[in-house]
Amino acid sequence: MTGDSLVEHGKKKIDWAMTHMPLLARLRREFTEKKPLAGHRIGMSIHLEAKTACLALLLREGGAQVAVTGSNPLSTQNDVASALAAEGITVHAKHGASDVEYSGDLRRVLATEPDLILDDGGDLVKLLHSGVKLEIRGGGEETTTGVHRLRILEREGKLRFPMYAVNDAKMKYLFDNRYGTGQSVWDGIMRSTNLLIAGKNVLVAGYGWCGRGIAMRARGLGARVLVSEVDPIRAVEAVMDGFSVGAMEEMIEQADFLVTSTGCSGVVTKRAIACAKDGLVMANAGHFDVEIDKRALAALAVRQEDVRDGIRQFTLGDGRRLYLLGDGRLVNLVLGDGHPVEIMDISFALQALTLQHIVKSAPLSPGVYGVPEKIDQQIAEMKLATLGVKIDFLTPDQSAYLGR
Structure with a gap:
C-alpha cells in the first residue's frame, strides 16, 4: 500500500481502536472543552500503532x-x-528503521523543543541526558525498563527533570503488565508460528507482573508452565501458584517454548542455549532485544534461515533446530498488534491525566515520582462506570473505624 490507501487503512485501524476506548472518549470530551494542555509541546517516543495514535490525538x-x-x-x-x-x-517514524534512522527520529522529535515528555523505554530521556539540552517540565514513563533507567539516573544524581513512573501505578501494572502482556504475547506467538500450545512445556523467564500474565495465559492454553527466576520471593510465589521453578540451564532442556520477560540482559546465555531442546521456540517480551543472547545463538549455529515471516531457524552442529521470533524483540508488537485495546485505554488515560497533573501543579525538583493515588482511583472509578459495575462505599462509621 502507498499514499492515500495507506492513510485510509491506518485511519480505519485508529477508528476501530477509538471505538473501544471509552476512557479516552470521556477524556476527549473534557480535553476538547477545557484545553488543559494548551501552550505546551509534547514529545512522544512510543510503540507507534493504532492505540498510541489515539493517545496522540x-x-x-x-x-x-x-x-x-x-x-x-x-x-x-x-x-x-x-x-x-x-x-x-x-x-518521525517508520517500520524497520536502522539504528541511525531510529536515533535521528528521536532527535527530530526533540528538535520540536517539547516541554513535556511521554517515554516508553527511556530513549527520549537518555538523549536528553546525552547532549540535548531542553527545559523539560516533566513527563511520564510507560514501562518497567524505562522506570529502571530513570531510577539509575536519579540514584546517580543525574536526572535533570521530574518524571512520573506511570508503569508503577496500580491501574497500570495490575492490568497492562499482567492481562495485557499475558494475552498479547501469546497472540504474537500463535499468529507467527501457528503451533499448538496445549500439552507443551512453556518456560517463562521472570515472574514479575508480565511474567505472571504470560504464565497464567500459557496455563489457560493447556501448557505445562516452568518458571526461571532470580528473586527468591517471586520464585516462592510461582511455586505457590502451581508452577515448576528451577534454574534456566535445567529448565530449558524440557522447554518447547521459551518467553523472556525480565527487563534484564543476558537472561538466555550461550550455556543455556547449548542445553536447549530440539525445536525450542524462543520469544522475548522485554523492552529491549538483550534478554536472549543473539550473538551466542548465531555463534552456535552452523546454518541460519528464515522459515516463516518473523521466524529465524538456527541449526546447531548436532542438528538441533532452534527458532527465534521477531529477532528477539518485543514479540507482541513485532509479530502482533500489542496489548488489547481496552487495556491500553486504561494505561493511556493514566498518561493523559498525569500530564495534565504536571501542568496544573507547581514545578517539581528532578526525581522519579509516583502517579498520585487520586489519579489511580479516578481511573478505576471511570473504568467501573464503563463496565456498568457498581460497588459499595464505606459508611461514616466504617471510615471512622478505619481511621480514614
Whole structure:
C-alpha cells in the first residue's frame, strides 16, 4: 500500500481502536472543552500503532502540539504513522528503521523543543541526558525498563527533570503488565508460528507482573508452565501458584517454548542455549532485544534461515533446530498488534491525566515520582462506570473505624 490507501487503512485501524476506548472518549470530551494542555509541546517516543495514535490525538485535542516517534524500530506500523501525520500530528517514524534512522527520529522529535515528555523505554530521556539540552517540565514513563533507567539516573544524581513512573501505578501494572502482556504475547506467538500450545512445556523467564500474565495465559492454553527466576520471593510465589521453578540451564532442556520477560540482559546465555531442546521456540517480551543472547545463538549455529515471516531457524552442529521470533524483540508488537485495546485505554488515560497533573501543579525538583493515588482511583472509578459495575462505599462509621 502507498499514499492515500495507506492513510485510509491506518485511519480505519485508529477508528476501530477509538471505538473501544471509552476512557479516552470521556477524556476527549473534557480535553476538547477545557484545553488543559494548551501552550505546551509534547514529545512522544512510543510503540507507534493504532492505540498510541489515539493517545496522540487526545493530547492534541487537549491543546498541545504533539510530535511522536517510535520506541522500537520494528513496532511502528507505517499505515498508522501515515494516518496520524495526515491528521496534523508531527510524526518521525517508520517500520524497520536502522539504528541511525531510529536515533535521528528521536532527535527530530526533540528538535520540536517539547516541554513535556511521554517515554516508553527511556530513549527520549537518555538523549536528553546525552547532549540535548531542553527545559523539560516533566513527563511520564510507560514501562518497567524505562522506570529502571530513570531510577539509575536519579540514584546517580543525574536526572535533570521530574518524571512520573506511570508503569508503577496500580491501574497500570495490575492490568497492562499482567492481562495485557499475558494475552498479547501469546497472540504474537500463535499468529507467527501457528503451533499448538496445549500439552507443551512453556518456560517463562521472570515472574514479575508480565511474567505472571504470560504464565497464567500459557496455563489457560493447556501448557505445562516452568518458571526461571532470580528473586527468591517471586520464585516462592510461582511455586505457590502451581508452577515448576528451577534454574534456566535445567529448565530449558524440557522447554518447547521459551518467553523472556525480565527487563534484564543476558537472561538466555550461550550455556543455556547449548542445553536447549530440539525445536525450542524462543520469544522475548522485554523492552529491549538483550534478554536472549543473539550473538551466542548465531555463534552456535552452523546454518541460519528464515522459515516463516518473523521466524529465524538456527541449526546447531548436532542438528538441533532452534527458532527465534521477531529477532528477539518485543514479540507482541513485532509479530502482533500489542496489548488489547481496552487495556491500553486504561494505561493511556493514566498518561493523559498525569500530564495534565504536571501542568496544573507547581514545578517539581528532578526525581522519579509516583502517579498520585487520586489519579489511580479516578481511573478505576471511570473504568467501573464503563463496565456498568457498581460497588459499595464505606459508611461514616466504617471510615471512622478505619481511621480514614
